[in-house]
Each structure stands twice: as structure tokens, then as C-alpha cells.
Amino acid sequence: MRQIAIIGSGPAGYYTAEAALKQWGEDVHVDIFDCLPVPYGLIRTGVAPDHQSIKNVSRRYEATALSDNVRFLGNVLVGEHVSVAELTGLYDAVVLATGAPHDRKLGLEGEDLANVYGSAAFVGWYNGHPNFATLDPDLSHDTAVIVGNGNVALDVARILAKTREEFAGSDIVTHALEVLDTSKLERIVILGRRGPHQIAMTPKELGELGKLDRATPVVEAADLPPEAEDDALDPGQRKSVNHLRTYAGLPDDERAGKPLRIEFDFFASPRAIEGDDRISGVVVERTRLENGRAVGTGETYTIPAGLLVACIGYQTSPIEGVPYDEAGGRFANEEGRIGGGLYCVGWARRGPSGTIGTNRPDGFSVIEMIAGDIGEGGGKRGADGFDALASERDLSVVEFHDWKRIEEAETGRAREDSPREKFVHVDHMIAAAKKG
Structure with a gap:
């Protein structure tokens, strides 16, 4: 019996568990650890709450989780409750599927002012992540x-x-809805260092901005390249740029009656954040493209603003004893192999890139690598060894049947127009898990 430990219960973790079952069938046991008492990682706390169809992929993960050969072990913090070295001593292979939960920094003066957030924090706030439930952004400014x-x-x-x-x-959480209800925003400015042909926005998401009740997207026609140059784009990019061209051509009467503008400010790079205790404005430098790169022109201007959210990427959390690639913001690895029975998948392996589905082939390739490395397995204690350790340390481990109680309680406390109301505090999750 091969004993495999996976750290992280998001898409990369569950696709890797699925791959292990396909590789070894009944001859493998997989323990999936998570620091939270609830599974699914960014499916729960990263995917936008108004994109419920994307969250349905969790049904596939549940099928894997309900296998007799797979366990979910939530509320276990690797690096604190148990070390990586202890896990590699217990399991034939340990796979880090921890994602990239931390924001990349802008590296600008004023970044630490109040009401300046990274997207991991801000998205976590409106998605009910326990680490960010108390964020309390101020939306009283107009920009x-x-x-x-x-x-x-x-x-x-x-x-x-x-x-x-x-x-x-x-399934946006109620505390976020209540703050959004107080919003005085009249202008949302989206800054991009480069131009419309360099965006990483997909057509569906970009198209949604044109269907909002009280907001209208604004694009300056002068920022758009000649239409003939769109032919060099792939089909998805072309559709996205077509949305931008449509927004640039919206007549004034279609904007009338919508009090909020979502402005695309291309060729614009933030240079400093102004304010005393909290943000009051953003200094921006105009850029131009040179060989596809954004280069500053020296021309600057200031956008008065009361809120800034930086959506510039993420990085993996370092774990003591695991080699780390500082420049890449991920674990140092070769195609997923770290060494000494330790592997990584998903964003922890390649950085924050690709879609949810990209993690599936990633997981399968790492399991194939593990199969070659461990052969018939090393006869390690695996699950039994961890259970003994958890009992010795009195860990409050949440298993999948406990999660189902949490899920039932969240469904039962939902608003009338919502599929669930998430618990946003770990102790509330555990109380629901152990109830009955």
C-alpha cells in the first residue's frame, strides 16, 4: 500500500489525489491536509461569488474525497501542527499543493496606507476567508x-x-454585502501598464462589465491599436479586444442613468500612493511599448482615490525546510520534484498561472513521477502514523464527514437568494463540524 500525503485541498490537491487513484487503484492511501476546516481552496475562497457555475467543479473533487482510499484532514497546519520532515518520514511521498495565497507587493511608497489591499485579501474578504473576514474596507470615497x-x-x-x-x-458573504451597500463609488479606474493587446482578461469576464445595472465600462478609443492589428491575436484575445472596442464606441445616451463608470486606463503604471494615514491618491506614470515592454515616459498625473486594490499576482507561502524560489514566488523544483520524497503541483510548482483545469495534467504528471520514484512503496506507516501523532498532540482534525456537517449548516443559514452563508471564523466551522 503506497502512502501519499497531499498538502492543500484545492484543485491541484484533488486532481493529484484523483491521479493517485487512477495510478494505483486500491493499492494507495491518500491523506489530503488543509490548514482550514473546509476543503476546495480557491474554489471556495477565490472564485468570484457570482460565478457559481465555476464552483460546481467541487462535485468532481467530492467524488474523489468520498473514495475509501482518500481522507480529508482539515484544520491541520503543516509547519506548525506537523512538520514537513515528519510527514516525509510517515509517507512514501508528500505533495505540496498549497497554491499561492499571498499577494505580490507593488513595491511602492504608500503601499502600507489604510484602504490599500492586495487582491488575495480583498477577494478573501468578500468570499468569507477567515484570514480576511475583518478587513472592513471603506467605500465612502467616490473613486x-x-x-x-x-x-x-x-x-x-x-x-x-x-x-x-x-x-x-x-454566495457573497453578508458582511461584504452590507459594506457594499454603503458604497459611494462613482468611478473605478483599472490601471494597466501596457495596452489592450496585452491584457490577460478573458471574453466572458470582460463581457460581463457591459451588462451591469448601474455601471458602464469606459475605454478611450485612442488607446486601441488599428483594428487590422487584431488579426495577429488568438481568437480569445480577439474577442476580448472586441469588447473593448464596443465599450469605446458606446454612445453617451447608453451611459446616461448609470452613475458608476469603470474606466480602463491603459499605458499607465502606478508610481506612488499618496496619503497620510490612509490613501488619498495614486501617482501614475504614462508608459509606451518598446518590444512589448512597458517603458515610462516621464509624464505623471495623480488620480484622487480612497481605495486601491492591487491585482498583480500571487506567491506561495514558504514552509520551513522546503527550498524556495524567491524570484518565482514558488517552491524550488524540477518539473514538480523537490527531492527527498517531496514534490509540488499547481501554483506551488509553476507559480500563479493557468486555469483551474490546468492543474489536472499537472497532478497526473507528478503522480507518474512519484510512481517511478517509489516503486512498490517503502512500507511507511502513513495514515496510522499521522493518526497516532494527531492523538498525541491533541489536534482537532476535521474529516470529510465533518465538513459535510459544516456545509449543511451553511446551507441552512443562507439568505433567501443565496446557496449558502459561509462561516467566516474557524471556531464556528469546528463547532458546526462537531455538532451531533
Whole structure:
């Protein structure tokens, strides 16, 4: 019996567990650890709450979780409750699938001012992540700035722009809805260092901005390259740029009656954040493209703003004793192999890139590598060894049947127009898990 430990219960973790079952069938046991008492990682706390169809992939992970050969072990913090060295001593292979939960820093003066957030924190706040439930952003200013030209920037802009009625069917947490209800925003500015042809926004997400009840997207026609140059783009990029061209051509009467503008400010790079205790403005430098790179022109201007959300990427949390690639913001590895029975998958392996589905082939390739490395397995104690350690340390481990109690309780306390109301405090999750 091979004994495999996977650290992280998001998409990369569950696809890796699925691959292990396909590789060895009944001859493997997989323990999936998570620091939270609830599974699914970014499916729960990263995917936008109004994108419920994307969250349905968790049903596939549940099928894996319910296998007799797979256990979910939540509320176990690797590096604190148990070390990586202890796990590699217990299991034939340990796979780090911890994702990239920390924001990349802008590296700007004023970044530590109040009401300046990274997207991991801000998205975690409206998605009910326990680490960010008390964020309490102030939306009393008329202007917010979002830095970044990817889908996360679009998610943040859309959430800030929607009315309460537009959240029907979503699982946005109530504390976020109540703050959004107080919003005085009239302008959301999305800063991009480069131009429309360099965006990382997909057509579906970009198209949603044109269907909001109280907000209208604004694109300056002068920022768009000649239409003939769109032919060099791939089909998805072309569709996205077509959305931008449509927004640039919106007549004034279509904008009338919508009090909130979502402005795309291309060729614009933030240089400093102004303010005393809290943000009051963002200093921006105009850029131009040179060989595809954004180069500053020296021309600067200031956007008065009361909120900034930086959506510029993420990095993996270092773990003591695990080699780390500081430049890449991920674990140092060769195609997923770290060494000494230790491996990594997903964003922890390659950095924050790709879609949810990208993690599936990643998991399968790492399991194939592990199969070659461990052969018939090393006869390690695996699950029994961890259970003995958990009992010795009096760990409050949450298993999958406990999670199902949490899920049932969240469904039962949901608003009338929501599929669930998430618990945002770990102790509340554990209380629901152990109830009965």
C-alpha cells in the first residue's frame, strides 16, 4: 500500500489525489491536509461569488474525497501542527499543493496606507476567508483604483459595481454585502501598464462589465491599436479586444442613468500612493511599448482615490525546510520534484498561472513521477502514523464527514437568494463540524 500525503485541498490537491487513484487503484492511501476546516481552496475562497457555475467543479473533487482510499484532514497546519520532515518520514511521498495565497507587493511608497489591499485579501474578504473576514474596507470615497489587467481585476471591479439585487444566486458573504451597500463609488479606474493587446482578461469576464445595472465600462478609443492589428491575436484575445472596442464606441445616451463608470486606463503604471494615514491618491506614470515592454515616459498625473486594490499576482507561502524560489514566488523544483520524497503541483510548482483545469495534467504528471520514484512503496506507516501523532498532540482534525456537517449548516443559514452563508471564523466551522 503506497502512502501519499497531499498538502492543500484545492484543485491541484484533488486532481493529484484523483491521479493517485487512477495510478494505483486500491493499492494507495491518500491523506489530503488543509490548514482550514473546509476543503476546495480557491474554489471556495477565490472564485468570484457570482460565478457559481465555476464552483460546481467541487462535485468532481467530492467524488474523489468520498473514495475509501482518500481522507480529508482539515484544520491541520503543516509547519506548525506537523512538520514537513515528519510527514516525509510517515509517507512514501508528500505533495505540496498549497497554491499561492499571498499577494505580490507593488513595491511602492504608500503601499502600507489604510484602504490599500492586495487582491488575495480583498477577494478573501468578500468570499468569507477567515484570514480576511475583518478587513472592513471603506467605500465612502467616490473613486477606487484597481491595478492589474487580468480576470481578478475584473472580478474586483464587478463586485464593487454590482447592486445588491445583482448578487441574487451568489454566495457573497453578508458582511461584504452590507459594506457594499454603503458604497459611494462613482468611478473605478483599472490601471494597466501596457495596452489592450496585452491584457490577460478573458471574453466572458470582460463581457460581463457591459451588462451591469448601474455601471458602464469606459475605454478611450485612442488607446486601441488599428483594428487590422487584431488579426495577429488568438481568437480569445480577439474577442476580448472586441469588447473593448464596443465599450469605446458606446454612445453617451447608453451611459446616461448609470452613475458608476469603470474606466480602463491603459499605458499607465502606478508610481506612488499618496496619503497620510490612509490613501488619498495614486501617482501614475504614462508608459509606451518598446518590444512589448512597458517603458515610462516621464509624464505623471495623480488620480484622487480612497481605495486601491492591487491585482498583480500571487506567491506561495514558504514552509520551513522546503527550498524556495524567491524570484518565482514558488517552491524550488524540477518539473514538480523537490527531492527527498517531496514534490509540488499547481501554483506551488509553476507559480500563479493557468486555469483551474490546468492543474489536472499537472497532478497526473507528478503522480507518474512519484510512481517511478517509489516503486512498490517503502512500507511507511502513513495514515496510522499521522493518526497516532494527531492523538498525541491533541489536534482537532476535521474529516470529510465533518465538513459535510459544516456545509449543511451553511446551507441552512443562507439568505433567501443565496446557496449558502459561509462561516467566516474557524471556531464556528469546528463547532458546526462537531455538532451531533
